[in-house]
Amino acid sequence: MEKTLIESCEDTCTGTGLVQPAIEPRLPEHQAVGIAEVFKALGDPTRVKIIYFLLHRELCVHDLSTALEMGQSAVSHQLRYLRDLHIVKRRKEGKTVFYSLDDGHIEQIFVQTLHHLQHM
Amino acid sequence: MEKTLIESCEDTCTGTGLVQPAIEPRLPEHQAVGIAEVFKALGDPTRVKIIYFLLHRELCVHDLSTALEMGQSAVSHQLRYLRDLHIVKRRKEGKTVFYSLDDGHIEQIFVQTLHHLQHM
DNA sequence: TTAATATATGAGTAATCACTCATATGTTAT
DNA sequence: ATAACATATGAGTGATTACTCATATATTAA
Numbered sequence: 001m002e003k004t005l006i007e008s009c010e011d012t013c014t015g016t017g018l019v020q021p022a023i024e025p026r027l028p029e030h031q032a033v034g035i036a037e038v039f040k041a042l043g044d045p046t047r048v049k050i051i052y053f054l055l056h057r058e059l060c061v062h063d064l065s066t067a068l069e070m071g072q073s074a075v076s077h078q079l080r081y082l083r084d085l086h087i088v089k090r091r092k093e094g095k096t097v098f099y100s101l102d103d104g105h106i107e108q109i110f111v112q113t114l115h116h117l118q119h120m
Numbered sequence: 121m122e123k124t125l126i127e128s129c130e131d132t133c134t135g136t137g138l139v140q141p142a143i144e145p146r147l148p149e150h151q152a153v154g155i156a157e158v159f160k161a162l163g164d165p166t167r168v169k170i171i172y173f174l175l176h177r178e179l180c181v182h183d184l185s186t187a188l189e190m191g192q193s194a195v196s197h198q199l200r201y202l203r204d205l206h207i208v209k210r211r212k213e214g215k216t217v218f219y220s221l222d223d224g225h226i227e228q229i230f231v232q233t234l235h236h237l238q239h240m
Numbered sequence: 241t242t243a244a245t246a247t248a249t250g251a252g253t254a255a256t257c258a259c260t261c262a263t264a265t266g267t268t269a270t
Numbered sequence: 271a272t273a274a275c276a277t278a279t280g281a282g283t284g285a286t287t288a289c290t291c292a293t294a295t296a297t298t299a300a
Contacts, residue, residue: 023179023187027172032165035237040163044288045152048159052147059143061247067143074289076248081288095246095297105236112232116225117155164258181277194259196278201258215267215276 041085042110046070046078051101051110054088058100161205162230166190166198171221171230174208178220 027035041047049068053059061079065072079099082088089102101107147155161167169188173179181199185192199219202208209222221227 023173023177023183025176026187027169029165032168032172035234036163036165036168038163038233038237039159039168043156043158043160043163045149045156046288048152048156049147052152053143056145057143062245063143067146071290072247073249073291077288080248092247092296097247103240105240109229109233109236113158113229114155116229117158120223120225166258182275191260192277193261193279197258200278212267212277217277 037085038106038109041082041087042106042113044078046074047082050075050078050082050099051087051106054099054101055107055111058091058098060096060098062096064099157205158226158229161202161207162226162233164198166194167202170195170198170202170219171207171226174219174221175227175231178211178218180216180218182216184219 042051046068050064053064053067059067061072061075064079065075068075079088083090083099083102086102087106088099091098091100162171166188170184173184173187179187181192181195184199185195188195199208203210203222206222207226208219211218211220
């Protein structure tokens with residue numbers, strides 16, 4: 001080790017040769033982060049179940065908590081997470097807060113993915 | 121606290137009343153986990169960039185490493201992750217290993233999501 | 241007012257993650 | 271054989287995460 005150490009593959013790599021000038025098109029950092037953020041929001045079993053329930057009807061926190069067999073606090077935290085990303089929205093009625101899907105695009109992404117995965 | 125503690129909302133909740141008999145349809149646990157697993161795989165900026173690059177062409181590890189401006193080890197680890205989920209596949213040619221997308225469904229999920237997010 | 245209910249939230253924690261570093265493996269050239 | 275290169279991988283680490291617990295807030299009823 002520790003000798004000539006050619007700085008890059010540009011001269012030696014048997015690869016694509018596309019490194020110079022650059023591999024295009026490039027996805028801007030902020031877009032990559034934004035896309036990943038959405039996928040990550042859908043990348044947890046509890047949140048998947050929540051979204052799946054809300055595909056069919058609006059539900060209050062307690063009903064979600066019961067349906068998911070999880071503590072109310074855990075559900076509230078996840079709903080907060082989804083709400084911050086505008087995936088889910090609130091409707092208050094007395095003491096009760098009903099949640100439903102907020103974004104048609106997210107809903108379509110979810111449903112289309114569901115269909116894809118069912119045919120794999 | 122610590123007194124009557126009614127066991128559930130079934131009698132008192134002002135909610136949907138759908139708790140009994142149950143909220144249907146239910147997404148089976150293993151399906152929820154599987155769906156979340158796929159979304160999670162797409163839920164990281166580095167992996168998003170990798171998949172985006174591979175949408176357009178096959179690339180070797182070094183070229184990906186250069187394009188992503190990340191260490192070769194980090195890239196290899198992520199490629200391993202994606203390969204385990206059959207999102208990406210290998211093709212060996214001498215010393216070089218080329219990676220490309222392995223699954224048309226995942227590719228469609230990715231592209232459709234890209235389009236959705238561009239129109240939000 | 242006080243009590244009960246429904247939800248929200250901050251702190252704490254164990255598990256997971258996305259890297260780095262060092263090293264191992266595999267391939268080609270000399 | 272040895273050396274150089276290309277990739278893979280195990281260990282280690284700091285950051286993030288998905289929960290629990292206790293408590294706060296909000297609404298309604300008595």
